[in-house]
Every structure is written in structure tokens, then in C-alpha cells.
Amino acid sequence: MDVAEAQALAGLRVAVVEDDAELRALLVAELGDHGVQATPLESAEALYRHLAANPCDIVVLDLVLPGEDGYSVTSHLRRASSVGIVMLTGRGTPRDMAGGLGRGADLYLVKPLDLDVLLAGLATVRRRLAPAPGPAAGGDKAGARDWSLQAGGWRLQAPDGTALDLGEGERAFLQPLFATPGRPVDRETLIAGMTESPWDFDPHRLEVLVHRLRTRVRDTTGQALPVRAVRGAGYLLLPAAG
Template sequence: MSQSTASKRPAILIVEDDFEIARLLAVTLTEAGMTAEIAGDGADMDAWRRRATFDLIVLDVMLPGEDGFSLCRRLRAETTVPILMLTAQGEEVDRIVGLEIGADDYVTKPFSAREVTARIRSLLRRAAYAPAERDGLKPLRFEGWTLDPQRRQVRDPSGARVAMTTAEFDLLLVFCRNPGKILTREQLLAHTHAGLAGPIDRSVDVHVRRIRQKIETDPSEPILLKTVRLGGYMFTATVDV
């Protein structure tokens, strides 16, 4: 059992080589009722993950040795733990790349520790950290696929589990709950970021593209998740509860 499961205090791993930034964030998270550990690079991150389980990872892009992008790819290959990336101010390409490889959200430097804490709380809520919020949610089915909001799992028509990030799962859940409706990017951000000033609109496009790669027979010619010109997106499948 993880420390967070036993104590009900979310456990956060901060992967940041600037110790003062990491320490300030760790103190703020601790004051907010969480536990926080600090890793200075990828090797430290791996060491911490071997001896503890974390509910969320804060990952800086610029790290000595293996950079944050590479670490994010490695994490996504083996876990769906929410990842919040820290990127340089004005480096939009970093944010897009981070989202493309599976990060759930990002914050640009310099940042407010309180803003990061708010983002972390939002991601934990979206990952259904509180069991009570999941009670009574029944699986949704479309075209042989099954989406289980309580277990936060997606299974393909063969029954195999398909890995999805927190953001991808939340977007697909919104689509399944609103089949046949045109949803704008702003509506999708509002549904998946709990009212926070979430990532730039293009992040929705990135996540939708990743969802298509997983649920569409031909992602280049999507049938289930269509783009509506000047509108947003529409989920065309029939959804059964």
C-alpha cells in the first residue's frame, strides 16, 4: 500500500534540479496537506519510484542528463500517473511536445507555487483521487469499447486495456457523456480543468489526436471523433450505459 493510500495524503514527486525551486514547491505542497519528495534528475526519480508510490509527478523539462521529455516518455510507457511539466517561459513548443508525449498539464517558469498546487489538486481530482466522487458511475460502451469511470479504465472490443493519460481519459469521458453534440475547445477545457485557466486550446487538439490514435481504425480519417469546422469536435458513436 502506498503512503498516500494509507494516510490519505497525496504523494507528489518533484523532479527538478533547482533545489530552491523544488524546496519552495515542496513546502507549499506540504502546507496544502500533501507529501512531497524531491529528485534532482532521472536517476533520483527512478530511485524514489523503486521505494515509494506517487500520486502525481512534477517534471521539469530542463534536467541534467536525461531531459524531462525522455523521462515523460519512459513514465508513460509504464504508468498512467498524472504528470505536470514545468517549461521555460514562452517555449510553446516545449508545452506542445510535452502534451504530445503524454503529459497531462504544464506550468511555465517563473511560476507561483500556489498556482502549481492548484493545478496539482485539479489533476488529482481528475484522476479520481477521492473514491467518493467515483461511486455510482457505471461503465459506458460504444462500438465494442468500454469506458469505466470508476476504475478509470478503457478497454477495446477484444477486452484488452488501453492505456490513457488523465487528460485523454477525461476528454473521452466528456465525449461519451455528450454523444452527437458539438463541443468547443473552450467547453472541453472547462470540463477537464475544473475552471482553471488550463492549457492553450491547441492542447485539446493534441489530446484528441492521441485519442484517435487509440480508438480509430484509421486516425487520419476519423469516424468516431470528428472535427467540426469552426466549431470543435463531435463524438458520433452511440453510447450505451
């Protein structure tokens, strides 16, 4: 591994979702040796609990898992967050690969594991997901007095002009809040905008999305996202000051 790739992996936060305990432990140990903060998880349920309380950059995901399978997890993650997804599975037919990539995986790798390929893939996905740099200091910031959605709702702009590209789920979550600043939007309405099957949507995934979005906004802009949870009422966008 070269210096640039080692730097690309340093501090990377990865959730390893694998039901084979021996392989899971091996992956976590090998990734840790290369500067990755890897967390071992055995199921989709364990992953959702982890994401609800912990920031994560990339999920390394097996296809065959107890309960919810990797295809379903990939679809839910892609709707609810912008986390990177690397599928690592023993199923390597073109149909399997198309299924994973079509549901939103950033990379599809086939077992048996080649560690160098996995490390290179993680570094590539991290670079791909890195937000574009904001405008240079002193640039034109006219009209940037408050937060706003730009580019048809696909970009969040901070008061200083710094911009963050949004994933599909993040856009669907923020649009109704920006349409009614200062007024709470109930969870049912928010979830209905994020999926065609709201009755099958785990409400905890909304919390995962909000947590991930807050972290990305803070890391990119240095500011807190002006969205607040309102107990029993959903979420609201704080109105512009003054």
C-alpha cells in the same frame, strides 16, 4: 485557497523533480504547508528509483534535467504508468508546450512559479485522475466471478464488478497475462508490447508500472491484483479459482 481545493490537496503524493536545489526545496516546503506529501528528487534516475518503491499520484517535472530530459521522462511515464504529470519549466514557447503536452503531460506550467496556479493545477489533475466509482452494491453482477478486461482491454474489472480504467502501458502489460492465465509471460515479451524501442526501455520501468498498478487496484477495489512475479520467468495472472 478555498476549502474544496484544500481537501483536494490533502494527502496528495507528489514527486518534485527539479535540478535546482534551492527551487526544489522551496517547492517541497510550500507544498508541504498545503497538506501535500512532497518528495524532492534531482534527476530522472532518482525519480525511477523512488517510483519503484513508493506510491506517487503526481510528478512535478522540470524539462531540463541532468541525463534524461523531461520530455523523455514524460514519454516513459505515460507508457509505463498512469501517474499524473505536471511539467514546470522555464521554457514557455508554444513549441515547448506542445512538445510536453504531446508526450502526455497533464499540465504545462512556465516559470517563474506562481504557487497558487501550481496548487490549483495539482488539485485539478488529481480530480481528473480519480477513478470513476464502481457499480452500486446489489447491482447486476452476473458473470463477474473473476477478474476480466473490458472495453477492448482499457478497463479492468474486479470479481465484485468494480472497474478501473487503464493507461496505455497498463493495458499493454495486462493483455498478454489475461491471454495466458496461469502461465508466466517473460519480461522481454511484456516490454516489447509496451514500446516500439524495447532495446532502449529501462526494465526498472516495468517494475514501476506494476507497483503503481497494484496500488491503484488496491485503492479502487480493496482487493489485490492477482498478478505474481515469477523469478527468472516474468509475470503471470493467477488462474480463476475453482
